[in-house]
Amino acid sequence: MTEQKNAENGHSEELSFWRKYVFSTDHKVVGKQYLFIALFMAILGGVMAYYMRWQLAWPETAVPGAGWIPEPTAFGGIIPPEFYNALTTMHGTIMVFFVGMPFLLGAFGNFLLPLMIGAKDMAFPRLNMMSVWTLFLASLVMIASFFVEGGAASAGWTGYAPLSADPIHTGVTWGLNLWILGLALEFTSFLMGGINFLTTTITMRAPGMTMYRLPLMVWMQITAAVIFMLSVGPLIAGAILLLLDRTVGTGFFIPELGGDPLLWQHLFWFFGHPEVYVVLLPGFGAIMEILPVFSRKPIFAYKTIIWSTIIAGALSFLVWAHHMFVSGMDPRLAMPFSITTILISVPFAVVIFAFMATLWGGSIRFTTPMLFALGTVMTFIVGGATGIFNGSAPVDIFIHDTHFVVAHFHFTLFPDVFLGGFAALYFWFPKMFGRMMNETLGKIHFWVTTIAFNAVFIPMFVLGLGGSMRRVYNPLQYDFLKPMQGINEFITYAAIVLLLGQFIFMFNFFWSMFKGKKAERNPWNATTLEWSVSYPIPHDNFATIPTVYHGPYEYSLPGNKSDWQPQHEENEPVSG
């Protein structure tokens, strides 16, 4: 009871098991809870991807491993179209909102932010606990939606009205209501999280930790939090209107009742595009920490990166209608949105060039986190570049709603969430669990993941250019798609390899947690504050709050003997 915030010497051992590991207010425990929710939901999302891929390669045959699903959801492993639509919908929803956000913002944001700025905890520790438990509840609601009568939501992860607005169109009743509820809870969770991130960063920085000495991971987290808070409002309103349409008979999105289906699309994408950057920036933040450490160089153009990402974030509020070029909105709106969309490549080009310049002249060590970080950059370039095609209004007329778009956004989000997330996990694992992950297994995991990922999604661009529409249950329905069925089969084989490859990670993760090599305090010779505390880190992190003397990336300073200068040490460290 008296432990609370004033505990001077971190005697948190006195807490009961429940308060320490379950209902904990410690940002580090909260961060790990986010991590486990994200990993669990990622397994769900991955299994759904497997079911979908099997159906697309060998339509209407029994999916091995789906025999357990009871009727009428599936029939002896054969997936009917209703369930297929639920799979595409829920795969997207889960991967974006229940994996991408919890993994990058929830887990790493919570775990790292107070440590990196030299604070004892988040500004509002109880709110922090509440945000992770709200997410937990949201996850349960999402999972439960599969088990209600009528099945889970099947109107696409974008939930376009009126398909989503009236149960008669899909036959899905409570499944879609729970989908809305689950999303609303998720938004609430990350709103509370965002308030914490911002307040903590603004008010609780250690002495000497100026805004321009913050590690970029912190900058990316708070930029993402601000983008999220500014964009989610309209969608929360939209979600409530949609729920009212479904349950009490209003008609906000139903034309017969005077509503407008395009209103939903505007509300959704006004949030939807900024949301991409909410997920993207923290993943980039991790890369921005890892590249300097393993190049032994400062990040190139620190301030320029900060301002570029803020500009990209601001621009992201002006591009949403690029999702709506063929939606029936006034065609005169298309070119202005096309131009803003293509121009958003400029701030991102700055960031990518800064990454490249960081490598120049470095002393590069290919550790597992570094491999994943480089993999993130090199594959993200494909995602960014292919965005130009979608952003061009005339080209989008043809590729809109095809697999080209599916391949494009997987090439942006997969590198960021998974390659970037894995980079972060291999990198900070010693700080989170006190042990090192196995490097050899890590490198095998890296090569299997990146090669299989490219084998899945590069051919998918070709499918899309052939005209293959997304969300089509059985591509063999169309003569013009039949000649490309071999590509679908190839993609499915590659997807199976990609998913199986993750067992290497899971084994490494759990084995290293208990049996891995004990980690030193600062195994990578990194400069930021989280590496100044030893594992296990006490509840209040720092026995005495450190004073910060340096910027976050002072590697290979001329005149220094050692090649790194910790932020909290006035002079260079004694041992090289």
Added chain:
Amino acid sequence: MLDHWFPKNISTYGGEIDSVFYLIFYIVGIGFLLGEAAIFYFLIRYRRRDGKKAAFVNGERWSQAAWIIIPTAIVLVLDLWIDFAGAQAYDAIKGEMPVSETIVQVTGKQFNWIINYPGPDGIFGTEDDLTKENDLYVPVNKAVKTILKSEDVIHSFFVPVLRLKQDMVPGRTIEAWFEATETGKYEIACAELCGYGHYTMRGFLHILSEEDYAAWVSENWPDTNSESN
């Protein structure tokens, strides 16, 4: 080199779309290759070697920042080029709609295309209207205006060979046009998820030569002579 990726193009404006695609493909493709090659080169050239220290370059000075400012400026110029080419193509497709004598109304309905021809009087809702399901007959080398509607949810009228895709939104009437340059029978697909039968929403576009189209007209409207066409 890339032609076999796309379905063949048989519309007057499809070539515009394809050429903007190629323009972007070459610009972005070259940029991509240069970028990846530079990264590979840096990784090999600057791999860790004993006794070699990394250079201290933080990019804060203008002379260093130029390394990223110059390539970024190039990106900006290329972006504007792509925007400009795109705007021209978009204007050709979505700008002024050409005058067309052939007008058809296509209505999406879970999970069929209902096709309405106004008949010889050219007016919808009169006795000589003709309604068909899933088969759209049009003449070749003539601008065709389609009036797109939906009865229930959003569908998307997609004809890959025409490079035409337009959502059909309930409560709205949306017009789209095309002019086909080749005769034949081609598939119409639904490109917007519209329910469990979305994937079955397949139709056919029959592009007929002038004579065949006249024959088709007189077959369907036998009382009228062909001159009203």
